[in-house]
Amino acid sequence: MPLAMFSLELRELTKYTLAKTLPGVDANARYFRTDRMDWPEYMSEIFDRAGYAGPLAIFGMMSQSAEWGDTGLSPILGPTYGFLVDDVALGLLEGKGLDIIPERVIPLYNVVI
Numbered sequence: 156m157p158l159a160m161f162s163l164e165l166r167e168l169t170k171y172t173l174a175k176t177l178p179g180v181d182a183n184a185r186y187f188r189t190d191r192m193d194w195p196e197y198m199s200e201i202f203d204r205a206g207y208a209g210p211l212a213i214f215g216m217m218s219q220s221a222e223w224g225d226t227g228l229s230p231i232l233g234p235t236y237g238f239l240v241d242d243v244a245l246g247l248l249e250g251k252g253l254d255i256i257p258e259r260v261i262p263l264y265n266v267v268i
Contacts, residue, residue: 159205163189174267186267 167187175182184190189197203212213230221227225245229237238259246255259265 156201156205159201163201163204170267173263177263177267180264180267 167189171182171186174180174186189200192200202208203215206212208215216230217227220229220241225237225241229241242255242259
């Protein structure tokens with residue numbers, strides 16, 4: 156679990172540094188998500204990222220994906236399905252058009268936007 160804690164902090168620091176170097180992206184405290192978590196939420200996140208939930212984590216991701224308005228199948232079928240169906244197709248149905256594509260496809264910006 157300490158390695159999962161360290162990697163989460165390193166991930167947040169990397170995203171902040173990347174946002175600071177890219178033009179047009181505001182580097183602010185929103186990248187340090189764990190600083191705003193209380194202990195039960197933080198420990199739940201670390202437990203999940205350390206892999207202790209095992210295959211049951213997939214069902215949790217499916218439930219969370221469905222709550223966010225996606226199809227819920229992207230955790231099983233992979234990132235290509237998630238991009239094509241959940242982002243592009245559902246974005247077109249919701250009237251967002253193809254505006255979702257630049258923030259998902261442009262390298263480096265897709266990490267911080």
